[in-house]
Amino acid sequence: AHTAAAQTAQEATKPISAVEFGGTDVSDGAYKAGEYNGLQNKGGLGIGHFDLRGGAAYNDDSALRWRIKGADLGLDTRSLSGEVGAQGVFRFNFGFDQLRRNRSDSYQTPLQGAGSNVLTLPGGWQVPTIAGSTATNNVVNVLSARGLLTTIGTARYINTQTNSATFTGLLTPTAGQISSVSAASLTDVPAFQNYNLHTTRTKFDLAFDYSFDPRWGVSGEFRPEHKDGVKPMGTVSRNTGGDISTIIPDVVDTNTYQTDMRVNFRGAKGFAQAAYYGSIFKNNVPFMQWQNWATGPTATGAINFGTAVVNTMSSTPGNQFHQFSGSGGFNFSPTAKLVVNGSVARNTQNDSFLADSTTPVVPVSSLNGLVINQSFTVKFNARPAKKLSLTAGYKYDNRDNRTAVHVFQYSDAGEAPAANTSFVAGPSNPLGAVLAQNANANRAYSKKTNQANGEADFALSSRQWLKGSYEYERNNRDCYSSWISCADAAITNEHSLRAEYRATLSDDLTVRVGYTYSARRTPNYNENAFLALVPYTNVSPAAATGGATAYSVMVANGWTGWGPASGYAATTGNMNMFFPSNNALANAMYGNLNRISELPGMRRYYAADRNRDKIRTSATWQATDELSFQGNVDYNKDHYADAIYGLQDTNTWAANVEGMYAVATDLSLSVFYTYEDLTAGSAGNTYTANSNTATLTGALATTIGLSGNSCDGFTTLQQRNNNNKLDPCLNWFTDRIDKVNSAGVTLMGKEAWDTKLDLTGNFIVTRARSDNTVTGGNWANNLLMGPGAAPTTTAAYFIAASALPTVSTDTYELRLNGRYAVTKTQALHLAYTYMRMTSVDWMYEGMQFGSLSGILPSNEQPFNYSVHVFGVSYVLSF
């Protein structure tokens, strides 16, 4: 008996090594099914795992032990790790981990060279067009990617040539137009080829730990990481007078090197550490370059190869982050502890800028960017009485961006630069002439956080606890060296109060209820913060009188960039120059191609006034020795009371219930159901400029009716035009609602049913539904209004917004694993997995042939798959 007991002890204490090998078969290739698990391709794959352990036994005087472990060796998700060490003296670790992420197996592009950073159109590429008309020619081919679908490209179209006798009439395309559309489609469509998009991250890890004595030690880690592959990326070009977009295969080829070094002091009453963390990121792709599919002749379908304009996109620059930190904890007594942490880091970036003819003014060749990050925390924890615990803490974080500010001039998206005649060189223009459509100053954002908190936890009894806490957080935001404050909210203050009750109501039942209320306030929300981007707002344009600048006019009148809002009024003098037709601050007056100011009342939610309510509840009930239940309900509400536009509210609630049943000693069953509901509501307004235009071509607007609106009472076009900026019909509101139901069953059996079978089974189903209700709308002029139209013809229709189709995603996964012990050291492992996803998403409509005019189709499809995976492997333990 003694020998048997010793043998059992030896078995129980001896580390078990194992090797597993076999094969698996995947029934169908599906990138999404194999997104992170290496099972993306149809066919067979090897199964390989091992776990080898060795070294001194537990009762040996040597503490030396080692372990080498490998997993998923036959898949693209393989990993390998190992360690050897004499515990308490030294340890050395290494690791290798590969992660393939599949992004799309339905992406298509006509661009050649995918996988490299230079993409070219195929020889013979023709600019896709549709049959159409312009104001001067009613028989032309108009640039449009929709023409790749010939039924769209050769459809009847409206005659928009104003001097045509059949203006507004429907025209049937001519043979020449059809030929041009068809030629492009016939040439271009076959050029679209599948290119599977995936990226692979490969990580290595080397680490050591050495103790000089029980108190002093050093440790370190070096983690080089390489990432490569291709992912989709939107790009924009503006060579044709309008914006066109191409989803290009963006090459990823980067290296990141992370290093940790630590010196530790471990004492009986305290601990201290000095540490260094470094992270160096390098991008091996200097830029992405592609030929613009929309440049070249369009009317005749002439071959465009060689004439396409080349566009260039910058790649993410390399950067470095070096941080030194110190931390320490000291126990003043068994019931009082002080912990202090502090760090300072230097984050830099200095990759050379890409400059070309679209960037006529680039004052420096690289950013020489510098951000200093400082952090400091102190926390004091005490238990003055057995029933009372107190915690007080303070935290300081500072992202101090010290990057210099310069003014860069450029045109958008590859367009040829055009000088701004409002800002010419001269004594009144200290910033110099504006040579391109945009003259922008970079903004070096900084943020400083001060946070203090106190918490008390009181034991009402041996089974009940009450906790209360208060936290104050102040954030300061600004920009180094900016000519005007860049921060929407230079200061935000937030106060939070929390109460929580925990109780063990009986031996079988525990509950927890918590409530948190937070109020964040921004004393002075700055609606003119956008001006930091456009320093010419503070330069007097050539046509201004009295040296006025856009900024001075705004300040004098108390306006934002949106301009006066008291109904239409003809403006004169400087006001008319800066806010023509009572519109927003004219873009050219601040040297920017786009209107970048926001609606008055727009509050950016991350800095806006906010009231937050959080409720947390949970209960655990051990009904019997075999049966237990767990449930919880969480609720969050954020309300942005001051936001007239922008995010208004978010509401989230989730409920979970779970039951666990021990069917037998070695067989258990658990079932759960979770429901989550997320709602976000936003408001906006589609305003356009007020206008005194009284006519729509062909008829007097004052006598022509409007149709479809019901909220503004306007009956004539002129009324609408005069009040476009204040039309209440243009207010819109969206409610985005995500509802997700999830349920799962898990069965676990060890030597189930008194057999040699270990069995685990999981089934999880998730049904997600995303809805978006939209109210409001916009006006559209009647394109059939023209010369000779009847006086009663409707001038403009109000197009009501309507709810988006439901986006749905259903996923099912069944996973069964059985392990049958053939002998004490050998087992057969059988695995079966079924993965299924069905998804419907309107977003993909815009990626197909014949959908969007200015976006080259990528023909990506919503994820739908049904995959069976079978695996069988042999396991040897020793």
Next chain:
Amino acid sequence: AQQVGTAKALLDKDFVCTTCHDASSPKKIFSIYQTRHGNRADARAPGCMDCHGPSDKHIKDPGTGTDVVFTAKSKHLSAADDRNASCLKCHDSKVLPRTNWMGSQHQARGVACSDCHNIHVPDQKVMSKATQAEVCFTCHKAQRVQTRRISSHPLAVTGLGTTAKMSCSDCHNPHGATGPTLLVKNTVNETCSTCHAEKRGPFLWEHAPVVDSCVNCHTPHGSANAPLLKTRVPWLCQDCHSGDHGNQVNSAANLLGGNVTTVNGQQQLGAAAPRAQTGARACLNCHVLVHGSNHPAGAKFQR
């Protein structure tokens, strides 16, 4: 920490307990000797009574519990503070110090070390990437299902079920931290940058909410809106942008066949396309470098 004779001395101390709780015990008590805690050559490694207490009463009357009972379902289960005190005797400052534990979210909510750790088994679930999330999801139920959304980090075990490629502890330090929500670094952005270093910058053109916090736009555990977005674009962008074309209403009227493309049923499909901001990648069709651009023409995140 290695000393000749250490192993024997420690094992002799354990013998008080292992006399009864021997290897034949249905509980996996002896397997602790496969673990770091059971490495008897390390003088720092605890003996049974270092964690469970001298337990004089238990020795005399096995029907009573030890001084400190860790078994979750035991009627003698000790209070969380008492269980933690056993661990902190070493782990407060001397061995793998958990300096920030006191006052941390888990400590303050009555979580005990043994709620997550089972130090008697050689492969603790919480210490393995493939199984750690299971342990965390015991309490964090919402996160469990979020990892099953169409857009997620690789936290869920899928496929053959052998590996998860991320663990909760890649981002969170459950033992207490200086960052918010127990993040491993001082801030959200510092934490995210440990993997997403390409988004760290600084960039020539910074996007204010990005440098403020990644979670202004992203929800890291999983989302119905790829890529891990709180809500779908273009509305996510319109929550902050109402200028220029950002002020337009986007609805089903802008989709293929929607009312905008067929005004009063009279405007032909060939003549008007759905709004680009509503289709495909919406705002990201053009403004793709929203995390920051380093191109002199990239102020609008287009280059």
